Amino acid sequence: MSVIESKLANILLAPVVSEKSSISAEMARQFVFKVHKMATKKQIKNAVEMMFNVEVDSVHVLNVKGKVKRFGRSLGKRSDWKKAYVKLKQGHDINFVRA
Numbered sequence: 319m320s321v322i323e324s325k326l327a328n329i330l331l332a333p334v335v336s337e338k339s340s341i342s343a344e345m346a347r348q349f350v351f352k353v354h355k356m357a358t359k360k361q362i363k364n365a366v367e368m369m370f371n372v373e374v375d376s377v378h379v380l381n382v383k384g385k386v387k388r389f390g391r392s393l394g395k396r397s398d399w400k401k402a403y404v405k406l407k408q409g410h411d412i413n414f415v416r417a
Contacts, residue, residue, distance in 0.1 A: 323368060326361065326364055326365040326368050326369075327365070327368075327369065328354065329353055329354050329357045329361050329362060329365040330351050330352075330353055330362070330365050330366065330369060331351070331352045331353060331354060332351070332352045333349065333350065333351055333352075333414055334350040334351060334352055334401060335414075336350075338350075342403070343412075346405065347405060347406045347408075347410070347411065348403050348404065348405045348406075349366075349403075349404050349406070349412055350401060350402070350403055350404075351366070351401070351402045351404060352399060352400070352401060353379075353400050353401070353402045354400070355381075355398070355399065355400050357379075357400065357402075359377040359379055359402075362377050362379070362402045362404065363377050363404070366404050370412050372406050372407075372410040372411070372412060373406065373407040373410050374404055374405070374406060374407070375405045375406060375407045376404075376405045377402055377403070377404050377405075378402070378403040378405075379400060379401070379402050379403075380400070380401050380403075381398060381399075381400055381401075382398065382399050382400070382401050383398055384396035384397050384398045384399070
């Protein structure tokens with residue numbers, strides 16, 4: 319694996335598995351990933367294409383702000399993170415289920 323491929327492999331942190339993300343995957347071929355905070359749309363597109371051997375149509379990125387939570391008497395804050403909605407071209411699909 320080259321240096322560029324290893325950097326792209328570190329861009330995608332995890333798929334976001336929720337009811338909303340599974341509905342968007344079924345209806346619009348749109349998959350949701352938790353990505354590195356400094357990742358750009360171009361890097362995310364290249365990482366998904368390299369990891370899953372698919373063609374990406376578009377990428378939408380949003381920053382998720384961490385919630386303020388209470389731990390007993392003190393207040394704490396969860397970390398901020400970045401989420402990417404990746405839409406695939408017609409005829410391509412990602413299957414996360416392993417048999």
